[in-house]
Amino acid sequence: MSPRSSRARNVFEPLEMAAVAELWKERFAIPESAFSGYRFFRKARSIWAVSDSQLPGLSYEAIGMRIMNCKDRPWKPTTCALQIFGSYAKKNAMHLRADSARLFLEGKTQELDPAAAEGCESGYVVVFYRGDVLGCGLYSHGKLVSQIPKERRLAGREGEDMP
Amino acid sequence: MDFLDRYRDIVPDWEAFRAVQSRPLKSSARINTLKVERAVLLERLEKQGLDSRPFQWYPLGLKLDVESPGKLLESLLGFIHIQEELSMVPPLVLDPRPGESILDLCASPGSKTTQISAMMENRGLIIANEPSLARVAALRSNCERLGAMNVAITRYDGRNFPRGLFHRVLVDAPCSAEGRERRGPGVIARGSCRRSLDLQALQIGLLKSALRLTRPGGVVVYSTCTYAPEENEMVVQALLDEASEYGGARLEQVRIPGLQECPGLEEWNGASLSREMRSAARYYPHINDTGGFFVAKIIKG
Numbered sequence: 001m002s003p004r005s006s007r008a009r010n011v012f013e014p015l016e017m018a019a020v021a022e023l024w025k026e027r028f029a030i031p032e033s034a035f036s037g038y039r040f041f042r043k044a045r046s047i048w049a050v051s052d053s054q055l056p057g058l059s060y061e062a063i064g065m066r067i068m069n070c071k072d073r074p075w076k077p078t079t080c081a082l083q084i085f086g087s088y089a090k091k092n093a094m095h096l097r098a099d100s101a102r103l104f105l106e107g108k109t110q111e112l113d114p115a116a117a118e119g120c121e122s123g124y125v126v127v128f129y130r131g132d133v134l135g136c137g138l139y140s141h142g143k144l145v146s147q148i149p150k151e152r153r154l155a156g157r158e159g160e161d162m163p
Numbered sequence: 164m165d166f167l168d169r170y171r172d173i174v175p176d177w178e179a180f181r182a183v184q185s186r187p188l189k190s191s192a193r194i195n196t197l198k199v200e201r202a203v204l205l206e207r208l209e210k211q212g213l214d215s216r217p218f219q220w221y222p223l224g225l226k227l228d229v230e231s232p233g234k235l236l237e238s239l240l241g242f243i244h245i246q247e248e249l250s251m252v253p254p255l256v257l258d259p260r261p262g263e264s265i266l267d268l269c270a271s272p273g274s275k276t277t278q279i280s281a282m283m284e285n286r287g288l289i290i291a292n293e294p295s296l297a298r299v300a301a302l303r304s305n306c307e308r309l310g311a312m313n314v315a316i317t318r319y320d321g322r323n324f325p326r327g328l329f330h331r332v333l334v335d336a337p338c339s340a341e342g343r344e345r346r347g348p349g350v351i352a353r354g355s356c357r358r359s360l361d362l363q364a365l366q367i368g369l370l371k372s373a374l375r376l377t378r379p380g381g382v383v384v385y386s387t388c389t390y391a392p393e394e395n396e397m398v399v400q401a402l403l404d405e406a407s408e409y410g411g412a413r414l415e416q417v418r419i420p421g422l423q424e425c426p427g428l429e430e431w432n433g434a435s436l437s438r439e440m441r442s443a444a445r446y447y448p449h450i451n452d453t454g455g456f457f458v459a460k461i462i463k464g
Contacts, residue, residue, distance in 0.1 A: 038312065051312045051313035053286075053287055053313065054264075055288065058319075060315050060316065060317055061303075061317060063315045063316075065311075078307070132240055152308065154236070
């Protein structure tokens, strides 16, 4: 990597939709059509999506939503991106019961009933509760590790039920 | 006696205005139509037995009598956003349309930015500017949680925002925030004329910059959550005085059906202001049981 590469300069570089859609198709079987109407950018090791429009020549802090982190392998989807695109997932999607959903929203790690994880491969999964996407989880060896960002977690209160 | 007493002659029903300051304001929330339909959201809240009532003047606004409403699942999922009632007014006055190009010059924490995004149905572009890095975090977090996908964030000093020609520009200016007393008591105790005049210089700079960046025929909305005329009418007056340098400007009436406003001031402390100023709106806390706000709508050219 040369010192003048985009990663070093930390600028937003346009990215083809197909390159992004391919990754989401492979992991979550989300159709490419879910991404139409957006433009994509890469900045350092993250990928961003923004509604399709003309961007004036400005110095940007953020362009739309950060949807993926490619710093490590495998790439990791953000919780906010899954709440937009994750509802189209046909694989590596997990539907939790109320007690598990609460633990997940509190940011906890939990042992899962194998039935809940049926059809899920190890790695990042879309976590659903009653049809809503809660966010991103990391599934491996029967355990689900919540990836909900700290500021978006439910405060753990004993005995409180999920709506 | 305190700093508010200087408003005795401009605020109607003075005793009620004084009395309401010590009454805390209930929480309110905005339904985020980028992620949920209004009917679906209302049904969810009702099923949980939560005490919520839509505003009379705005179907997407809710009074929410709930402890820590920001910790509701609906909030974490981005279906609602905790936002003060009158803070929902400036985007309605701005009246953005899907596909337009909008500048939100003082955007953090993004309540109005994301409301504008929802009004635009995520189409077009909003440049959300916020110079402070610390405040950008909250702005980003709210945009992401609420699924506002047509927002790009910049960090310029709004007075020197470099380029662009926008359909509409919102200047929700830094201010002395006297209208927030019911949310955070003590704001008024910290007020001073000196502080208002310091802020005025910044506010005038921001508003001129906004007019410069607006297309001919485009709209600039100027809002604050303070009563101080130094930060409201006198800022707008300074813009009108020099508007010919930017292609001219006139005020348009601000009126939200169902909310009672008072007209902008035509004079203050012996100084005459433009008669147009009565088109601006002053919202007082005792009249609609809200906080306090000032909103002016400026048309370029």
